[in-house]
Amino acid sequence: MADEIKKEPPANFKVTIDNITIEVAPGTTILNAARTIGGDVTPPAMCYYSKLQGSGGKCRTCLVEVAAGSTADPRPMPKLVASCRTTVMDGMIVKNITSEKVKDARAGVVEFLLLNHPLDCPICDQAGECHLQDLGYEHGKEGTRYEFKRRTFEKEDIGPYIQLHMTRCILCYRCTYVADQLTEKRVHGILDRGEHAEISTYISKAIDNEFSGNMIDVCPVGALTDKTFRFKNRVWFTKPVDAHRECTTPGCCGKTTLWLRGEEVFRVTARKDQWGEVQSFDGKPGWICNTCRFDKKKTGDWTIEGVTKVNRHSVIAQGHYEGLVTPKETVQQVLGGRAPRLLMDIHDESEVNRNGVHLSEINGPAHSDDFKKDQ
Amino acid sequence: MGKKLLLANAHVPGIRSYEVYRREGGYRSVEKAFKMSPADIVEEVKKSGLRGRGGAGFPTGLKWSFIAKPEGVPRHLVVNADESEPGTFKDRYLMEFIPHYLIEGMIVSSFALGSNVSYIYIRGEYAWITDILEEAIAEAKQNGFLGKNILGTGFDCEIYVQRGAGAYICGEETALIESLEGKRGNPRIKPPFPAVKGVWERPTVVNNVETIAAVVPIINDGGEEYAKIGIGKSTGTKLISACGNINKPGVYEIDMTISVEEFIFSDEYCGGIPNGKRLKACIPGGSSVPILPANLLLTTAKGEKRMMNYESLADGGFATGTMMGSGGFIVLDEDQCVVKHTMTLARFYHHESCGQCSPCREGTGWMERILKKIDSGKGEMKDIDLLWDIQRKIEGNTICPLGDAAAWPVAAAIRHFRDEFEWHVLNPNACLLRNYGLAHYADPVHVPASA
Incomplete structure (x- = not known):
């Protein structure tokens, strides 16, 4: 170990996350290092988006504990740090799910994020592929302690294709980064501050540029929805297939996911990776233009490559799981190795229908005691 | 009578103007500083043990020595005059009555840090003080203490006053820098620290008004002399x-x-x-x-x-x-109600949260509502524990210290005055008519001998 430190400069940094040691290139963030391990060790991220420069640090769901800063300076960091914006040092020891402090803080953050969220999932188009749903499911509590009126906003149409439902927004700022970095002119941003902060455009200005649709893809919740898809279908009823077309818009990769039901294309999105971010092709993020997204709604427009492999843990992954763990079937075990013939078959084995207990002979209504074996 | 440095001449009539200020010994430190090297000035400030007067108390000399000095990149000094903390109005007094003190300190500090363009970021509500400072800067310029080739030393320095737009958060140094750049005043995620990447990604030192003013007596009397005043660190x-x-x-x-x-x-x-x-x-x-x-x-x-x-x-x-x-x-x-007082503070932090990170954005509003509920006699016992839990989950988990600042007053009020909160819950009617007074003290309240 001591010999390795002397080598200048170290090609890779050794970092230990939840007792798993890996080597990553210098400059990698803790979150990205954890993503190379994958699984439960990876902190959830609601605002960080690896393809958007400057994103992250805001939602605080990815907080981790740094138990040792580096080999050179092994002091622990005094506060929990946002793993998406903290770069690893050589010999850093990070605690994510092994730290009670992190679990506690993360539960707090999830509660804060859900505090003013309307929880209108049954009527929300994002349901099924919503990061906040996943987050709430994995790290949240079953109830809320908030007993005041929730914050609401009026729905807003921003441009011909996108509807903004600010009530659902968690202010991750991703959509403003998309507008900043993908298009020439940003016409929307954050107005007001604190609890009242909202995403909005300049007064009565419509967002109208070729890449605005990507805002829908980066939105982790249902705050920005596709107007051509709104209320048309539930995502889990549609079947995702990978498709591509020769797109002439500069900057558009033309590689998409079509969401089909039968032969009908319900919506078109960019292809997402397992972290819910757009996939990269040849090192470039696969953003798609509005023509591909909103105007090409016939299967004939596309060359279909095959069914999308969805390996995220979302509801949409139903039937398309990779690395799926099927729950253990126990019926056969109960029945002594044979398959059940009828549902009643199971009851036959139970104590209710044991021979020797005659319901007509019991005094009053039957009670579980009446069927005890030792009677 | 304690020793006065900053306010020694505060009551001299006309001290606001350059003539009187100069007659009373003003701008001596500039003349002295230009005979020293910038590194010596930083050393002098280090020796003085001066600590940041804005709140955190970080040693100023150390902060100055952290500033990155890449070749060909300008550096900046930014004076934080966004004094918005409720209860704090010391910088206002200094800037309003002795503006030249700040300007003098800024010239010396700019020279020490190599900042040719320095800024005063002033709270938007201090509109009239902006005018006073502008006037002082103009006077200093007329007399050759600002502008090109100051006192023939070849050092150029300009000072600009920038008004904020009324946000408490812009007193946080990185939010201040964002605001100074003309953007939304959201705190930046650190690192990088301003000493490496501050205003326009250039190395920047952000200091409180009083800190910069204190540089004047340090240069005049020497750091060691300054360190003799006070006690310990x-x-x-x-x-x-x-x-x-x-x-x-x-x-x-x-x-x-x-x-x-x-x-x-x-x-x-x-x-x-x-x-x-x-x-x-x-x-x-x-x-x-x-x-x-x-x-x-x-x-x-x-x-x-x-x-x-x-x-x-x-x-x-x-x-x-x-x-x-x-x-x-x-x-x-004894007539003040701690619950109401805490509620007022929580309302302030709720109003001033920038909304960038979730614990502070959602938590501050939640705390205010619960405190309002307790204050109006509708609280329950579980609300007090809930408040404690909320503040615990905000503290330390936010980007900037505003989250901590919102959590600490609530935590301290519950820690020391929990019985007063409980009294509010148990006496929903009485708490609207009178306050709890001093009843919570376990030990007798101190009565000073002079009273």
Whole structure:
């Protein structure tokens, strides 16, 4: 170990996350290092988006504990740090799910994020592929302690294709980064501050540029929805297939996911990776233009490559799981190795229908005691 | 009588103008500083032990030595005059009555840091002070202390005054930098620190008004001489803006060797509590530092006399101590309701949260609503525990210290005055008509000998 430190400069940094040691290139963030391990060790991220420069640090769901800063300076960091914006040092020891402090803080953050969220999932188009749903499911509590009126906003149409439902927004700022970095002119941003902060455009200005649709893809919740898809279908009823077309818009990769039901294309999105971010092709993020997204709604427009492999843990992954763990079937075990013939078959084995207990002979209504074996 | 440095000439008629200020010995430090090397000035400030007067108390000399010095990249000094902490108005006094003191300190500091363009980021509400500063800058320029080739040394320096737009968050140094650049005042995620990437990604030092002003006596008398004033690591003098239930509210310069008791009750400073009332509690360093009940305020948990300096006020940590903070000294007498008081502070932080990160955005509003509920007699016992849990989950989990600042007052109020919260819950009607008074003190309330 001591010999390795002397080598200048170290090609890779050794970092230990939840007792798993890996080597990553210098400059990698803790979150990205954890993503190379994958699984439960990876902190959830609601605002960080690896393809958007400057994103992250805001939602605080990815907080981790740094138990040792580096080999050179092994002091622990005094506060929990946002793993998406903290770069690893050589010999850093990070605690994510092994730290009670992190679990506690993360539960707090999830509660804060859900505090003013309307929880209108049954009527929300994002349901099924919503990061906040996943987050709430994995790290949240079953109830809320908030007993005041929730914050609401009026729905807003921003441009011909996108509807903004600010009530659902968690202010991750991703959509403003998309507008900043993908298009020439940003016409929307954050107005007001604190609890009242909202995403909005300049007064009565419509967002109208070729890449605005990507805002829908980066939105982790249902705050920005596709107007051509709104209320048309539930995502889990549609079947995702990978498709591509020769797109002439500069900057558009033309590689998409079509969401089909039968032969009908319900919506078109960019292809997402397992972290819910757009996939990269040849090192470039696969953003798609509005023509591909909103105007090409016939299967004939596309060359279909095959069914999308969805390996995220979302509801949409139903039937398309990779690395799926099927729950253990126990019926056969109960029945002594044979398959059940009828549902009643199971009851036959139970104590209710044991021979020797005659319901007509019991005094009053039957009670579980009446069927005890030792009677 | 403590030693006065910053406010020694504050009452000289016409000190606001250049002529009088110069006649009283102003701008001597600039002349002296230009004969020294910038590194020597930084060394002098280090020797003085000066600590940041904005709240955190970080050693100024150390901060200055951190500034990155890449070739060909300009550096900047930014003076943080966004004094928005409730209870703090010391910088306002200094800038309003002796503006040249700040300008003088800025010229010396700019020379030490190599900043050719320095900024004063001033709170938007201080509109008239902006004019005073602009006038002072113009006068200094006329007399050759600003502009090109100052006093023939070849050093150029310009000072610009930038007004904020009324946001507390812009007092946080990275939010201030964002705002100065013309953007939305959201705090940046650190690192990189401003000393490496600040205004326009250039190395920047952000200092409080009082800190920069204190550079003047340090250069005039020497760092070692300055370090002799005060006690331990609390060197020099500190401006305290006292307000609340005291006979003589105002800005006082103390040399950090006096006790809290002397500060509140002596005629030289606050002059005691009006109408023969008794002291209930005090926030010694601006609204975000923990509130202390009278018994813990006057003596530490160890039984020692609590003094007005960084170490003594912080003695006992947050369990039984508090912080020097920015010197906004708020005194509460026996008629004040701690629940209502905490609610007012929570309302402030709710209003001022920038909304960038979730714990602060959602948590501050939640805390305010619960406190409002308790204050209006509708609270339940579980609300007090809930409040504690919320503040615990905000503290330390946010991008900038505003989350901490919102959490600490609530935490301290519950820690020291929990029975008062419980009384509000148990007496929903009575709490609307009267307040809890001093009933919560386990030990007898201290009555000073002079009273």
